[in-house]
Structure formats: C-alpha cells, structure tokens
Amino acid sequence: QTPTSAAAKPSRLGLCAACHGDTGMAVMPGAPNLAGQRLDYLRQALKDYRDGRRDVPVMRAALGPLSDAELDALARWYSAQTLTPAGQP
C-alpha cells in the first residue's frame, strides 16, 4: 500500500508501523487504525501514552524516548493517511 501523503516518513515510524502499519491500517489484533484520525486527538494520545496518563505499557515503552517534535511528526503522518475499507477485519 502506498502512503497517501507526500510528506517524508517520520524517522520513528518503524516501531509504530509494526502494529499500526506504515499507513495507519492496523496489522495487529487489538491495535487501532490510525489513518485519517484527527490530528488533535493523535497529538494528545501520543503525549498521554508517553507520559503515562494513558497507561498502556507497550505504548509507554515505545514512546518514552521520543521528543515532542517526534510525536508531532508521527501524529501528522498518520492523520494525513487515508483509511481504506480493506483495513476492516
């Protein structure tokens, strides 16, 4: 699947993509699709995970080392992708 945004891939995308896919179509059971999600929601969710307000150990571990700028790049990337019906289980 080709990303629908012309933006460069965030440098930190790899770890996210293992569950949420490069383009935000989840590839793991239990992981949500992120493609086309609202930017404001994604930004807040990423900070909440990183800082432990939203207590999901795997997400805290993945995001713990990331800066605000890196979180912002990830939120922008996924928000800019297009959710496709093929992503439905």
Add this chain to the structure above:
Amino acid sequence: QTPTSAAAKPSRLGLCAACHGDTGMAVMPGAPNLAGQRLDYLRQALKDYRDGRRDVPVMRAALGPLSDAELDALARWYSAQTLTPAGQP
C-alpha cells in the same frame, strides 16, 4: 451525511453522536473519529472506558449505565461506517 451501514442505529447512539457524530466523524475537538475503526479495538475501548480501566470521566459517565450488548451494538455501528476525508480538521 448518510450512514453507510444498513444496520439499525443503536438505541444508545445519541449520547455518543454528540461528540463522535452519527457516522463516527467527530464533531468536537479532542474527540476521535470512530468510523471504520477496528471492531476488536472499539469493543475493548468501550469496556475499558465503562469499567474505568481507561480513565476518562466523560466516557465513564456516558457508558456506565450500558450493558455489554449495548456496547457491542455501538462498536459494530461505528466500525461499519466509512471514514471520509471530509472528517479531517
């Protein structure tokens, strides 16, 4: 916007729709789109909100009175909707 599922609207949809829209296109800042989200993720999220594992007071208040069957109907409804680019802020 016309719902994309032929399923009947869940009886409890009204309160959800105030923020997430009838078809899962969020209408309030800070609320996520739900259209086309994975069914397994929505099911778990609704239970986690209702039972307090995911601690968001407004969601706990909204879902507290709902049965498992009612949560399931809401998860199915929103998962069956189609996310449209118009839903992007």
